[in-house]
Amino acid sequence: xxxxxxxxxxxxFLDNGELKAVDDISFSIEEKQTLxxxxxxxxxxxxxxxxILNLVSLPGxxxxxxxxxxGANLLELNNxxxxxxxxxxxxxxxxxxASSLNPVFTIGAQLRETLVRHTQLNKHEISARAIKLxxxxxxxxxxxxxxxxxxxLSGGMKQRAAIALAMCTQPKLLIADEPTTAxxxxxxxxILDLLxxxxxxxxxxxLLISHDLGVxxxxxxxxxxxxxxxxxxxxxxxxxxxxxxxxxxxxxxKSMLHLDTINNDFLEVIPGSVPDLLDLPKGCSFHPRCxxxxxxxxxxxxxxxxxxxxxxxxxxxxxxxx
Amino acid sequence: xQNQSPLLVVKNLKTYFPSGKAxxxxxxxxxxxxxxxxxxxxxxxxxxxxxSGSGKTxxxxxILRLTASNQGEIIFKGNDILALKGSALRAIRKExxxxxxxxxxxxxxxxxIRKLIAEPLLLHNIVPExxxxxxxSELLEEVGLENYFKDRxxxxxxxxxxQRIAIxxxxxxxxxxxxxxxxxxxxxxxxxxxxLNLLKEIQKKNSMSVLFISHDLKVIxxxxxxxxxxxxxxxxxxxxxxxxxxxxxxxxxxxxxxxIPSYENRNTTRRINQQKKSDxxxxxKNGCPFVGxxxxxxxxxxxxxxxxxxxxGNRFVACHFN
Numbered sequence: 001x002x003x004x005x006x007x008x009x010x011x012x013f014l015d016n017g018e019l020k021a022v023d024d025i026s027f028s029i030e031e032k033q034t035l036x037x038x039x040x041x042x043x044x045x046x047x048x049x050x051x052i053l054n055l056v057s058l059p060g061x062x063x064x065x066x067x068x069x070x071g072a073n074l075l076e077l078n079n080x081x082x083x084x085x086x087x088x089x090x091x092x093x094x095x096x097x098a099s100s101l102n103p104v105f106t107i108g109a110q111l112r113e114t115l116v117r118h119t120q121l122n123k124h125e126i127s128a129r130a131i132k133l134x135x136x137x138x139x140x141x142x143x144x145x146x147x148x149x150x151x152x153l154s155g156g157m158k159q160r161a162a163i164a165l166a167m168c169t170q171p172k173l174l175i176a177d178e179p180t181t182a183x184x185x186x187x188x189x190x191i192l193d194l195l196x197x198x199x200x201x202x203x204x205x206x207l208l209i210s211h212d213l214g215v216x217x218x219x220x221x222x223x224x225x226x227x228x229x230x231x232x233x234x235x236x237x238x239x240x241x242x243x244x245x246x247x248x249x250x251x252x253x254k255s256m257l258h259l260d261t262i263n264n265d266f267l268e269v270i271p272g273s274v275p276d277l278l279d280l281p282k283g284c285s286f287h288p289r290c291x292x293x294x295x296x297x298x299x300x301x302x303x304x305x306x307x308x309x310x311x312x313x314x315x316x317x318x319x320x321x322x
Numbered sequence: 323x324q325n326q327s328p329l330l331v332v333k334n335l336k337t338y339f340p341s342g343k344a345x346x347x348x349x350x351x352x353x354x355x356x357x358x359x360x361x362x363x364x365x366x367x368x369x370x371x372x373x374s375g376s377g378k379t380x381x382x383x384x385i386l387r388l389t390a391s392n393q394g395e396i397i398f399k400g401n402d403i404l405a406l407k408g409s410a411l412r413a414i415r416k417e418x419x420x421x422x423x424x425x426x427x428x429x430x431x432x433x434x435i436r437k438l439i440a441e442p443l444l445l446h447n448i449v450p451e452x453x454x455x456x457x458x459s460e461l462l463e464e465v466g467l468e469n470y471f472k473d474r475x476x477x478x479x480x481x482x483x484x485q486r487i488a489i490x491x492x493x494x495x496x497x498x499x500x501x502x503x504x505x506x507x508x509x510x511x512x513x514x515x516x517x518l519n520l521l522k523e524i525q526k527k528n529s530m531s532v533l534f535i536s537h538d539l540k541v542i543x544x545x546x547x548x549x550x551x552x553x554x555x556x557x558x559x560x561x562x563x564x565x566x567x568x569x570x571x572x573x574x575x576x577x578x579x580x581x582i583p584s585y586e587n588r589n590t591t592r593r594i595n596q597q598k599k600s601d602x603x604x605x606x607k608n609g610c611p612f613v614g615x616x617x618x619x620x621x622x623x624x625x626x627x628x629x630x631x632x633x634x635g636n637r638f639v640a641c642h643f644n
Contacts, residue, residue, distance in 0.1 A: 040511060040512060041510055184373040184374055185537065186577055186578065188581065188583065189580070189581035189583070192583055192587075211510065211511055212511075214540075214583035214584050217583065218583040218585065218587050218588050219588075237585075241585060252512065255514070257515075257540035257544050258540065258584075259540060259543050260543075266519045266522060267519055267544070269512065269515040270512040273480045273482055273483070273512070274512075
C-alpha cells in the first residue's frame with residue numbers, strides 16, 4: 001500500500017464552535033492506483049488532501065489519525081523530512097493554476113528551483129531537464145516557453161506548467177485538487193489526456209479531488225464519496241457507477257447530466273442543500289435530504305462498514321446481505 | 323393557436339470593443355459579437371454554447387442593450403430594440419429578463435428578500451401596492467422557498483436559494499423572454515439539478531422563451547430545444563438538439579462533444595493532440611477562425627471565411643466541408 005490514511009480528523013476551531021471539516025476518514029491508495037474523492041463544496045475533500053501533506057494551517061488542526069506513506073507517518077515527521085516528501089515523492093496540482101505559479105519568475109526559473117531543491121543534477125542538466133519537462137507536457141517549442149512568465153500563458157498552458165512543476169521529481173503520488181474545474185471543456189479534455197498519459201508513463205498513483213463525476217469516471221480506479229466531513233461510500237469506480245449503495249451516491253448519479261439526457265424530462269434531484277457544518281443534523285448528516293430515512297437515521301450516526309466486494313458504506317439501511 | 327411569428331429576431335448583430343490604437347493609426351477592435359443572426363420562437367428554449375471568450379455573454383447583454391452594439395437589428399415582437407429610447411426601452415426590458423451566473427453578485431446584500439422581490443413589482447407597477455406582499459409570497463412559493471425567507475438577507479442563504487430568488491425576481495415581471503447566462507455554473511451538482519428543473523418548470527407553466535447560455539454542453543443538451551454553437555463571435559452551427567448532438571457537422575462541435583469527460587473516454591488518450599495544434603494558434607485574417615485548431619482544415623479555410631449556410635435537414639453550419 002502506497003498511502004494509508006486511518007481515522008483522520010481535522011477540525012477548524014472558530015469563534016462559534018468546532019467545525020469538523022474531516023471527521024474520521026480512512027482510505028488507502030495502492031501503487032499506480034487513482035483514488036477520487038468526490039463530493040460537493042464544503043464536504044471536506046480539499047481539507048482531507050491538505051491534511052495528508054500536513055498543510056493545514058490555523059485555525060485548522062489535525063486532531064488525530066495516521067497518514068502512512070511508504071511506511072512513515074507523515075503527521076509525525078519533522079518539517080525537514082516532510083519537505084523532502086512534499087514535492088519529491090508527492091506532487092500537488094491545484095484548481096487555479098495561476099495561484100500555484102509565481103507571477104514574477106519565468107516558468108523555467110520555477111522548474112529549475114524545484115529541480116535544484118530535489119535533485120543532484122548540475123546546472124546544464126537542470127536547464128535541459130526543465131525544457132524536456134515542458135515538452136513532456138505537450139508544450140510545442142518548449143525551449144521558447146521556459147522563458148515565458150505565467151501571465152503570457154493561457155489557462156490550459158498554466159495548468160500544464162503547474163503539472164510540469166509537480167512532475168519535476170517523478171513523484172510516486174500526485175494529488176490533483178479539481179485540476180480541470182477552472183478550464184474550458186476542450187482544454188479540460190487536454191489536461192485529462194495529459195494526466196492519463198503521465199499516470200501510465202510514470203506508473204504514478206493519484207489522489208484526484210473532484211465534484212465532477214464525468215472527470216472521475218475518466219480517471220479514477222476507486223472512488224470515495226464524502227458528505228459534510230464524513231465518508232459515505234468507498235468502492236471501485238465500476239461499483240460506484242453501476243451499483244452504488246449509499247442513497248447520497250445514488251442521488252448524485254441520478255442528478256448527473258449526460259449528453260443523452262436530451263429530452264424534456266425533469267432530473268431526479270436530491271432535495272434541499274448541504275447542511276451547515278457548524279450545525280449538523282442529529283444522526284446521519286444526510287437524513288433530512290434522504291428519501292429512504294427511517295427513525296434510526298435521525299438518532300444514530302451510521303458507522304462505515306465493510307460490505308461485499310471490498311466496498312465500504314456508511315448507511316443504516318445498507319446491510320451486509322444487500 | 324399561438325402566434326407563429328418569432329418572438330425575437332437578431333439580424334447581423336455586431337458588438338465590437340475598442341482595444342488600443344496605433345499612433346495616427348487605425349482603431350483596433352475586439353469583435354465580441356461579429357455578425358450574429360438568430361431567431362427565438364415563442365415557447366422555445368434556445369441553448370447557446372461556447373467556450374469562454376466566444377462572445378456568448380456579450381450577445382446576451384447586447385440583446386437587452388446592456389452593452390451597446392455597433393450594427394445590426396434586434397427585433398422583438400416587431401420592434402427594433404436598437405431604435406428604442408426611454409420609456410419604450412424600459413417597457414421592453416420588462417419583457418426580456420436576465421438571470422446571471424453569480425447569485426452572490428446579482429442580489430443587493432442590503433435588502434431583505436421581501437424587498438428584493440417587491441422591487442421589480444413596484445418599479446413596473448405590476449400589482450397595486452397593497453397586493454405586493456401577497457404576490458411576493460406567491461412568487462416565493464413558485465420558486466420553492468418557504469415564506470419565512472422574506473425576512474432573510476442574501477448572505478443568509480445558500481447559492482441555490484439565491485438563484486431561486488433571482489428567478490423569483492424575474493418571474494415577478496412575467497417576461498416573455500428570459501436570458502439565462504450560465505445560471506447553474508456556480509452551483510453544486512445536486513443544486514444544479516434542482517435549478518434546472520425549476521427553470522424548465524416555470525418555462526412550461528408560463529409558456530416563456532429562454533435563451534440559455536452555457537459553456538456546458540451537457541446542461542444545454544438537457545435544457546434546449548434548439549442549439550446554437552458560438553465560436554469567436556459567430557454562430558458556427560445551429561440545429562435541433564437531438565440532431566446536432568448525434569450528427570454534429572462542424573469540426574468544433576465535434577471537438578466539444580468529444581471533450582466531455584466520461585467513462586467511455588477512459589481509454590482514449592491523446593485524442594486532442596492527434597489534431598494539429600500549436601500553442602500559438604494560427605489565426606487566419608480572412609479565413610475561418612477555427613482553422614488553427616481544426617483537424618479537417620484545407621488551404622481554402624485559411625483564405626475564405628465560411629458563412630453560416632443551410633445544410634441538409636434544417637441544419638445550419640459555417641464550414642466549407644460540411
